[in-house]
Amino acid sequence: MLRLTYKCIGFSFLLIGLSISCKDEPANNAIGDDLLEALLDQEDTDGDKKITIEDQGPKEFTFKNKDGKPFTARGTYELSNVLQELVINDSNEIDSKNITEAPADRISRMIKTRYWDGLTRTMDSAGIEKLIKDTKNASLTAQVLPVYVPYNDTLAINYYKELEKSLAIRTVRLPAEVTPQYVASINDKPGILSLKLFREDGKIKGAPFVVPGGRFNEMYGWDSYFESIGLIIDGRVDLAKAMADNFQYEIENYGKILNANRSYYLTRTQPPFYTSLIKEVFEQTKDTTWLKSHLKTAIKEYETVWMVPGKRLTKTGLNRYLAEGIGITPETEEGHYDAVIKPLADKAGMSIEEYTQAYRDATVGNAELDDRIAKDRIKLDTYFMHDRTVRESGHDTSYRIEGIAADLAPVALNAFLYQYESDFAQLTKDVFGGKFSANDKTYTTAYWQEQAEKRKKLATQYLFNPEAGYFVDYNISEKMQQDFLAATTFTPLWSNMATKEQAEALIKNAFPKLKELGGIAASTKESRGPISAERPQRQWDYPNGWAPHQIMAWKGMINYGYEKEAQELIYRWLYMITRNAVDYNGTIPEKYDVVEATHKVFAEYGNVGTDFEYITQEGFGWMNASFQYGLSLLKEDLRKELNELTPPDQLFD
Structure with a gap:
């Protein structure tokens, strides 16, 4: 009835x-x-x-x-x-x-019981079928997805060859040495990169991983670590452990933790968090054999990806990002580089399309370099080196690093590598008795402590601005600090690289300038500079805020005893997420405008996680994690205020 x-x-x-x-x-x-x-x-x-x-x-x-x-x-x-x-x-x-x-309780419950599962993928038969339907593969000929497999992984080669009989995939064996030239040559044949497969109960299965969500339907580098923070809180250590296993596979087979497991990312890594991930998983599992295997791989990554002189290790002794690909990045939308190429094309008497194609053909060796573009080749090569490096940094894009990314020793990267060195020292001491052998070398606790202390002194010398009272990036080419205040200034607190005095200065000088209604802004408005049609908004700048910045700022402030400031920032961030979810059908997107405390962000690439019907099935990976982590830290009286949706300005001065 x-x-x-x-x-x-x-x-x-x-x-x-x-x-x-x-x-x-x-x-x-x-x-x-x-x-x-x-x-x-x-x-x-x-x-x-x-x-x-x-x-x-x-x-x-x-x-x-x-x-x-x-x-x-x-x-x-x-x-x-x-x-x-x-x-x-x-x-x-x-x-x-x-x-x-209560709204915050509901959001947390949905993340724990639904969203993590909605974001979980595998590279076995079931997972590959979903990837074939990925919107980024829509242009593939006959909807056949190339699956690129490392040269020595015979298990994966045979497995995917067999799947070709039932699924629309094509198995491609990578060469023994993957060069930037090779990667450029397959940019017009983009595909997915295999991850770890294993045998269980007579079947081959893929080690699961959590994707960010929406169009980001693969395993991303630093996203995976921050997602794991939430996974561990929610009792999903199995997924966090599996993501570490996939990190290990990438390092051993592709030479680095990838920006993401797609073919055009083979020359690009991401901000390093591998040691934090394996340490936090080990704290839950106490599996010493597993830890030993991963620690060897982490040291290998540290030595071969980050500490090679002249590449990502600079003459200052500090590190930089340096994506080693060549030519135009293939993952950008059509027309993304028109503003850069048009003046050069006009000068050469060519259309943008003609100029772009001529440059691409010469890049991959399909044609001689056109005389009309030869004189600007170096200029364009340099532009794309910096552009690709911006993407390796995970901060794509920001005026802090645009056009100079490969010339910078960034605060955040060096804080992350200080964490590596500190983790190596701690794990070597606490788990392996003060000595650990890897890659035909024996490392002592004292060695790693010395490396960390050396980096800490260099950070004070090059990255800390005593007059301003906060950390900034250092331009290696210009031999000067960058006058740009960003949320990354708090990362030395996260890794304990800052001195007590530097931490005090940060709280006094950077905290009030970056604090907004919804949390920490990616930068100050002054550092970002004016916005216009010729100088559009960048998503990793003011007024936007991002989950990893919040998480690291909270932990960093707690590390140095600034509990009050941490609680305020946690509340502001969680209030913004909760308020928007309450008002907009549970929406939990990729990023927020923290100045207006809204998910309605007007910047490049849109806002992943807002396009759904009836109910979000996933939220967004590291946003979910930031909510669970923040809620785990928030004091009970503030949690009550959060569930009552008390605006932050009624609670904090």
Whole structure:
């Protein structure tokens, strides 16, 4: 029986088993197969299959709960919860407790019980089938996905060859030595890179990994570490451990932890967090054999990726990012580089398309370099070296590093490598008795402590600005510090690289300049500079805020005893996420404008995680983790205020 309550021009009446229409007044209650449709018809006035504060419905809907009793949901939050529960349960058996659940508690529960699973992928048969449907593969000929496999991984080669019989994939064996020239030659044949496979119960399975979400449907470098923080909190150590296993596979087979496991990222790494990941997994598993294997690989990465003189190790003794690819980055959208290429094309009397194609052909050796572009070749090569390096840094893009990325010794990178050296020292001492052998060398605790102390002194010399009272990047080419205040200034607190005095100066000088309504901004407005049609907004600058910056700032402040400041920042960030989720049908996107405390970010690439219908199935990887981590640190009285949605400005000066 269909049970409908109608409101008609100032009065209401109940009809059972009858049909009636009421002009301009929608139904506010229905029980039956059309409950979802009735709810949307009444409350989703803009037709986007969500219920948000922008909908103009009556904001009141009555239905029978799972106990058969009438329940009235009121307001955007409760109504959007009804919508979500209908989709989750695929029935009308709704527990009214889930409708009125405290918002922060609900978000946390959804992340733990639904979103991590929604973001989990594998590189076995089931996972590959999903990747074939990835939007980034839509242009592939006949929808056949190339799967690139390391030269020596015979298990993977044979496995994917067999899958070719049932799935639209093509197995490509990489050469024994993967050069930048080779990577450029396959840019027009993009595909996925294999990750760790293993045998279990007679079957080959892929080590699972968590993706960021949306169009980011592969395993990303530093995203994976921050996701693992949330996974461990939520009792998913299995996934965090598997991601470390995939890191190890990448280092042993591709030479580095990749930007992501796609073919065009083979020459590009990401911010290093491998030692933090294996240490935190080991703290849960106490598996010494597993740790020993990973520690050897981590030392190999440290020595061969980061500490090779003239590459990512500079003459200052500090490190830089340096993506070693050549030519135009293939993952950008059509027209992304038009503003850069147009002046050169005009000068050569060519169209942008002609100039771009001539440059590409010469880059991969398919043609002689056109005389008209020869004189600007070095200029363009240099531009793309810096552009690719921006992407290796994970901060793509920001005016802090644009056009100079490969010339910088960044604060954050050196803080991360200080953490590596400190982790090596700690694990060698606490687990392996003060000595550890790897790669035909024996390393002592004292050696790693010496490396860390050396970097700490160099950071003070090159990266700390005593007049400003905070850390900045150092330009190696110009031999001067960059006058740009960014959230990365707090990373030395995260890794304990800062002195006590430097930490005090940071809290005094950087904290008030970067603190906004929704947390720490990626930079100050002054450092970013003016925005115009010729100088558009960059997503890793003011006014936006990012999960890894918040997480590292919180932990860093707690490391140095600034608990009050950490609690304030945690609350501001969690309030912004919670408020937006309450108002916008559970939305948890990639990034936020922390100045306005909104997910409506107007910058390049859009905002992944906002495009869904009915319910978000995933949230966004490191945003989920930041919520779980922040909630685990937040004091109980502030958690109560968060669930009551008390604005931060009512709690903090």
